[in-house]
Amino acid sequence: MEKIHNFNAGPCLLPDEVYQSSAQAILNFNNSGVSILSISHRSEEFINILEETRKMSLELLGLQNKGYSALFLQGGASMEFLRVPFNLLTTKAGYINTGNWSLKAIEQAKIFGQAKILASSEDKNFSYIPDNFEIPERLDYVHFTSNNTIHGTQFQKIPQTDNVLVCDMSSDIYSRVFNCDKIDLIYAGVQKNIGAAGLSLVVLREEILGNTNRVIPAMMDYQEHLNKNSLYHTANVFGVYTCFLNLKWLKKQGGVEAIEKLNNKKAALLYETIDCLDFVHGTAEEKNRSKMNATFYFEKPEMNKIFDELCLEANIVNIKGHRTVGGYRASLYNALSLESVKVLADVLNQMKLIV
Structure with missing residues (x-):
């Protein structure tokens, strides 16, 4: 068969060896005679994969041993539009509006408090990244979307602020060296450079949690997921496994x-x-x-x-x-x-x- 050149925005192309290894695991995981679709999310085999995947996710961002934890959660980045303000927003947060995904995040934040638009590129149909704007102090957090998949724009530098900084990095995570230790919470739908669709990766400093005095349902509570090591509920075993394979591939590339x-x-x-x-x-x-x-x-x-x-x-x-x-x-x-x-x-x- 002739090679197909797939430029899909997401779910995106994954390496051939990830397809091959994941397909083999569906038939026979690690020569166990059992499909990975049917192994327990509490089994030693899966927990080892989950922990190694969490470890690699930090290591590849340069965040290992810097006070960050990694979670693999269900719902994709759209769930994090809601989960971020649920966990962090008490009064007012600042958002940089660079397109469709920023707007969706802003709408969810409004449920919990004020979502102040600090800067926007809507005046020119989101064809640029706003610059030289003022970020007030005493915001619960500042949120930006590092890459705009629809309009083709990308932040070249991290916004400077003393507030908690949150980044939706769904579409350019693991694609370039970025000073991720300047960001307090990173989230990403995995269906770009991480794995197969159906999960989000959340990387955060645990110290930013617990300031809202709000009752948070366990499913939405980052602290609950941290306490349970991403196993509060039945994990997406196959989804995590594709992330494991893809991050291993990335490490092998250098x-x-x-x-x-x-x-x-x-x-x-x-x-x-x-x-x-x-x-x-x-x-x-x-x-x-x-x-x-x-x-x-x-x-x-x-x-x-x-x-x-x-x-x-x-x-x-x-x-x-x-x-x-x-x-x-x-x-x-x-x-x-x-x-x-x-x-x-x-x-x-x-x-x-x-x-």
Whole structure:
């Protein structure tokens, strides 16, 4: 079968060896004769996997032995939009609005207190990252979304604040070296650079909890999940196992520092191609372009059909833009090869011979 070049924004491409190992585990986990879908979440085999996965998740972020704990929880990042203010918001929190996912997080925070928008890029259709804005003191926390998958923008530096800092890092976690120890709580849906959809990873300093004087249902309580080592309820065994396999793969590549070099090459090749063609345009301001989600559109609508046909011939799939904005989006997550980006660049260059 010819190679498929999958640019899906999420659930995203995972490494071939993760697919192969997880498929084998469904049939026969560790030569036990039992499927991983049927082993106990309380078994020694699974608890060892869970603990190693939690350990790797901290190590790869440079947070091991720095006072952080890692949790694998069900519900994805959308659940964390709610769980963060449930655990942290007493009176007022500050949010930096850079798009759809920020807005969803803001709406959930309003249930528990004031969600003050500190800065927003909505005035230019979220095509940039706000800068040089004031962050007040005495906020319960400040929240930002490190990468905007829909509009293709990305924070290049961490907001400076003395408040508790929270980051939704769903779409660029483990893709680049970032000063994560400047952030007090990181959450991410795992379906980008961590594993298969259905879980969220939460990394936090335990000392930030317990200040709301609010009764928190156990399922929503970070402290309860910490007390139970991510086993308050039946764990998503297979989901955690795919995270285990993928983080092992990342370590084998040389970790985040090594994968960032590859991601930089992929992004540079695609953006250079777009910038050299006068009939295709990127949607994000150049200084804020995402290295995970490159968004672009064609000058003339009739070019879309030509591009779609060329992509079909080249086995390029899942490159349409988000339904709310249209255009195109090439997602360049860790497992996507440089070869796939070269194929896409070739297709774009072919168009100049046609249009």
